[in-house]
Amino acid sequence: MIKLNINGVDRDVDVPEDTPLLWVLRDELGLTGTKFGCGVAQCGACTIHLDGSPMRACQTPVGDVADSKVVTIEGLVAENASKEGKAVQAAWRALDVVQCGYCQSGQMMSAAALLTSNKPNDKDIDAAMNGNVCRCATYQRIRAAIHDAAKRLEA
Amino acid sequence: MTIQERISGGQPVSTSRRGFLAIAGGAGVGLMIGFKAGPAEAATEAAKGAALEFNPFVKVSPNGAITVVVKHLDMGQGPTTGLATLIAEEMDADWSQMRTEFAPANANLYANLAFKAQGTGGSTAMANSWEQYRTAGATARAMLVKAAADKWQVAQGEIVVDKGVLTHPSGKKGTYGEFAEAASKLPAPVGSAQQTPFKDPSKFKLIGKEGLHRIDNDSKTDGTAIYTQDVKLPNMLVAVVAHPPKFGGKVKSFDDAEAKKVKGVEKIVQIPQGVAVLAKSTWAAISGRNALKVEWDDAGAESRGSEDFLAMARDAVSKPGTATAKKTGDVDKGFEGAAKVIEAEFTFPYLAHAPMEPLNCVVDLKKDSAHLIYGAQFQSIDQPTVAAITGLKPEQVTIETVWAGGSFGRRAVPTADYVAEAVMIAKAIEGSNPVKLVWTREDDTKGGYYRPFYAHKVKAALDKDGMPVAWLHRIAGQSIFAGTALEAMAVKDGVDETSVEGVSNLAYAVPSLQVELTTLKVGVPVLWWRSVGHTHTAHVVETMIDELAHAAGKDPVEYRMALLKDKPRHLAALKLAAEKAGWGEKLAKGRGRGVAVHESFNSVVAQVVDITIKPDGGVKVDRVVAAAEVGTVINPDVVRAQVEGGVGFGLGAALRNAITLKGGEVQQGNFDTYKPLRISDMPHVEVYTVPSTANPTGIGEPGVPPIAPALANAIFAATGKRIRDLPLGEQKFQSV
Numbered sequence: 001m002i003k004l005n006i007n008g009v010d011r012d013v014d015v016p017e018d019t020p021l022l023w024v025l026r027d028e029l030g031l032t033g034t035k036f037g038c039g040v041a042q043c044g045a046c047t048i049h050l051d052g053s054p055m056r057a058c059q060t061p062v063g064d065v066a067d068s069k070v071v072t073i074e075g076l077v078a079e080n081a082s083k084e085g086k087a088v089q090a091a092w093r094a095l096d097v098v099q100c101g102y103c104q105s106g107q108m109m110s111a112a113a114l115l116t117s118n119k120p121n122d123k124d125i126d127a128a129m130n131g132n133v134c135r136c137a138t139y140q141r142i143r144a145a146i147h148d149a150a151k152r153l154e155a
Numbered sequence: 156m157t158i159q160e161r162i163s164g165g166q167p168v169s170t171s172r173r174g175f176l177a178i179a180g181g182a183g184v185g186l187m188i189g190f191k192a193g194p195a196e197a198a199t200e201a202a203k204g205a206a207l208e209f210n211p212f213v214k215v216s217p218n219g220a221i222t223v224v225v226k227h228l229d230m231g232q233g234p235t236t237g238l239a240t241l242i243a244e245e246m247d248a249d250w251s252q253m254r255t256e257f258a259p260a261n262a263n264l265y266a267n268l269a270f271k272a273q274g275t276g277g278s279t280a281m282a283n284s285w286e287q288y289r290t291a292g293a294t295a296r297a298m299l300v301k302a303a304a305d306k307w308q309v310a311q312g313e314i315v316v317d318k319g320v321l322t323h324p325s326g327k328k329g330t331y332g333e334f335a336e337a338a339s340k341l342p343a344p345v346g347s348a349q350q351t352p353f354k355d356p357s358k359f360k361l362i363g364k365e366g367l368h369r370i371d372n373d374s375k376t377d378g379t380a381i382y383t384q385d386v387k388l389p390n391m392l393v394a395v396v397a398h399p400p401k402f403g404g405k406v407k408s409f410d411d412a413e414a415k416k417v418k419g420v421e422k423i424v425q426i427p428q429g430v431a432v433l434a435k436s437t438w439a440a441i442s443g444r445n446a447l448k449v450e451w452d453d454a455g456a457e458s459r460g461s462e463d464f465l466a467m468a469r470d471a472v473s474k475p476g477t478a479t480a481k482k483t484g485d486v487d488k489g490f491e492g493a494a495k496v497i498e499a500e501f502t503f504p505y506l507a508h509a510p511m512e513p514l515n516c517v518v519d520l521k522k523d524s525a526h527l528i529y530g531a532q533f534q535s536i537d538q539p540t541v542a543a544i545t546g547l548k549p550e551q552v553t554i555e556t557v558w559a560g561g562s563f564g565r566r567a568v569p570t571a572d573y574v575a576e577a578v579m580i581a582k583a584i585e586g587s588n589p590v591k592l593v594w595t596r597e598d599d600t601k602g603g604y605y606r607p608f609y610a611h612k613v614k615a616a617l618d619k620d621g622m623p624v625a626w627l628h629r630i631a632g633q634s635i636f637a638g639t640a641l642e643a644m645a646v647k648d649g650v651d652e653t654s655v656e657g658v659s660n661l662a663y664a665v666p667s668l669q670v671e672l673t674t675l676k677v678g679v680p681v682l683w684w685r686s687v688g689h690t691h692t693a694h695v696v697e698t699m700i701d702e703l704a705h706a707a708g709k710d711p712v713e714y715r716m717a718l719l720k721d722k723p724r725h726l727a728a729l730k731l732a733a734e735k736a737g738w739g740e741k742l743a744k745g746r747g748r749g750v751a752v753h754e755s756f757n758s759v760v761a762q763v764v765d766i767t768i769k770p771d772g773g774v775k776v777d778r779v780v781a782a783a784e785v786g787t788v789i790n791p792d793v794v795r796a797q798v799e800g801g802v803g804f805g806l807g808a809a810l811r812n813a814i815t816l817k818g819g820e821v822q823q824g825n826f827d828t829y830k831p832l833r834i835s836d837m838p839h840v841e842v843y844t845v846p847s848t849a850n851p852t853g854i855g856e857p858g859v860p861p862i863a864p865a866l867a868n869a870i871f872a873a874t875g876k877r878i879r880d881l882p883l884g885e886q887k888f889q890s891v
Contacts, residue, residue, distance in 0.1 A: 074377070096370060
């Protein structure tokens with residue numbers, strides 16, 4: 001049994017320790033907002049926060065996170081969510097960023113993590129978001145939405 | 156045309172109880188793709204007392220929610236928002252009361268009127284639904300107004316509806332929800348379309364207006380939108396399949412001893428496509444598959460490589476084609492009297508669709524039914540295919556469509572490949588458990604159904620004024636339709652239109668045009684890839700015309716305009732893009748600007764691309780200014796989004812994407828070898844639309860074709876080098 005803290009809730013899971021966190025979230029805990037895109041940390045669709053830092057859940061063995069706080073998209077935008085999560089969601093909706101939407105949980109997780117530091121410029125955004133692939137190529141709106149979210153956080 | 160004909164797309168109709176409209180027979184569908192569609196489904200929702208069905212496309216709940224039944228797959232291109240907009244507009248509903256659900260497989264009710272079969276593609280979703288959905292909305296509105304008029308004892312014409320609220324000058328006021336039940340029992344209006352006209356465009360409150368947000372905005376930004384990958388049924392097993400490394404390979408033998416030891420692995424079965432490992436979780440299924448030892452029989456497999464294919468295609472275009480796709484005038488005569496002749500050869504690689512959600516499909520097979528859940532894009536193929544595999548009747552096969560994490564064409568397959576694979580697995584375990592077939596990214600990249608490779612050879616003659624008088628165009632590559640159930644319909648006199656579209660209907664006024672095609676047979680499955688034939692033909696035509704303009708010493712925009720005199724939509728798009736981009740400005744050394752304009756799927760898109768040659772000789776795409784002529788714009792922001800996305804999709808392919816084979820094996824696997832466009836590659840994109848009151852045309856695909864040639868022309872402007880082989884890859888350039 002492995003003890004986890006997911007979105008502020010303690011959960012016990014009975015899986016081998018080398019199981020990627022991605023599949024524990026999705027298949028064991030029913031948190032399907034975190035997506036499977038590549039399995040090798042090349043696309044960022046599975047991005048979660050591990051003690052506040054963005055991580056690729058597909059390359060994170062569940063046994064390594066027992067003492068950490070994990071936040072998924074469901075937690076990022078929940079009622080009691082972080083202000084960054086709320087700002088990112090509001091900006092994403094205001095600018096109609098999504099198309100197919102499959103990568104957007106991961107995009108929002110990376111964006112929210114970026115926004116905990118200084119107000120980013122385009123270069124910062126490209127650097128922080130380059131690991132998140134969007135095959136619909138919503139990138140221009142992602143950039144604009146991050147700027148918009150940064151403004152919301154200042155307000 | 157009667158109202159019923161408008162809803163049914165002009166097909167013969169019969170009115171069933173409560174004004175239900177059912178298209179009789181479905182013979183057109185059956186003839187076209189070789190199966191007979193099942194009967195119309197019975198209405199069940201009304202009996203449950205929840206959402207009340209007004210017609211196949213509109214349901215109204217007593218709580219006031221209006222549910223639009225969406226007949227098209229939404230893979231990101233936005234038909235869910237667009238179709239809901241058409242209904243909301245005609246019903247004078249409030250956007251916040253709109254809900255959507257995907258239609259079941261039922262070609263009688265939900266055929267794509269452009270195909271006469273149920274499916275999504277060809278950028279037809281909004282265009283084919285334009286009158287059908289507005290009529291459905293107007294009809295529902297009329298029934299609700301009549302119910303209110305009956306209750307209030309007033310004339311229908313005195314009732315005003317705004318944002319879903321009905322009012323009468325006497326002060327009476329009500330909501331759609333209040334009248335839903337009474338209205339749903341009324342007969343649907345019968346008679347001519349004029350009796351229940353749809354709105355005059357001048358009265359549109361939603362269509363064409365800014366500020367209407369995508370209806371899938373909320374669920375796609377809180378993790379609740381359900382894709383196939385997220386579906387979980389009781390006792391479901393996840394299946395991951397070991398596929399042969401070469402196309403056409405088969406299982407010779409396999410050793411599953413190690414795979415069986417993986418915790419969670421439940422069953423291992425051989426199917427025609429390979430060996431399937433079924434487990435309680437996805438990770439166990441992947442691990443089990445990785446532990447399998449399979450020996451493959453490659454006797455019947457394709458074992459050649461990309462170099463062989465391109466050599467074959469190059470050789471084919473050095474000779475006359477085996478079929479003639481277009482012949483006007485006399486090209487030989489044109490070449491005889493030419494002042495200048497220009498020849499060029501082009502090559503294009505296989506491309507994978509690589510949607511973010513790798514392919515998958517859920518099947519629950521029972522003795523007398525099969526229920527499938529997935530991002531269904533071609534129900535009229537998938538449903539009879541599943542029936543044939545299982546021995547069920549088509550109407551015993553039900554399909555529940557969910558959001559698709561991209562597709563770009565990959566989920567609509569004439570062989571129903573991944574759907575058939577899922578069903579074969581379910582059949583192999585005799586339906587003991589529901590099955591979710593999951594392809595990994597590597598399975599998806601290596602799984603075939605690529606945009607075909609092609610070679611083109613063009614010879615063009617200019618007169619003494621530099622204008623083209625003859626254009627001989629040879630194309631060689633695989634046919635998308637050959638060998639499929641749709642071949643008879645789509646291949647005529649040896650010409651698959653998707654191999655030549657964009658050239659055979661050349662927009663430029665060239666007196667003599669000859670387009671020849673040689674169709675090559677290769678054992679690698681191919682498929683339509685967002686914008687299909689235009690992905691390569693637009694590149695050739697638009698870089699050639701640019702080359703001709705330079706040979707003639709003329710400005711590339713003016714030269715195109717002179718040759719497009721009779722093409723007002725091309726002219727409008729080209730002019731708008733050129734104006735907005737500041738065409739004609741002088742750029743600094745190391746920078747380049749290129750243009751392209753192309754018609755596809757009845758829409759015209761022009762793009763002007765600005766690039767910079769980086770110090771290391773690489774290309775940075777700075778800006779793309781696009782103008783689209785798409786008829787009536789239904790949602791301006793969705794149109795912009797589709798062009799932005801089309802630019803990015805086409806740009807990634809032009810810059811660095813290619814699927815290559817060596818000894819029959821695909822050399823790319825994950826995103827480290829099939830490298831997608833990333834945010835740092837994405838240029839600033841501006842999108843403008845040409846004002847129009849014509850019926851809407853497509854926009855899911857038309858943003859793609861112009862980007863590669865406009866980029867190539869910009870590179871030429873900066874460096875003097877022509878780009879005739881895609882992708883650019885690691886090439887370095889020197890500015891001039």
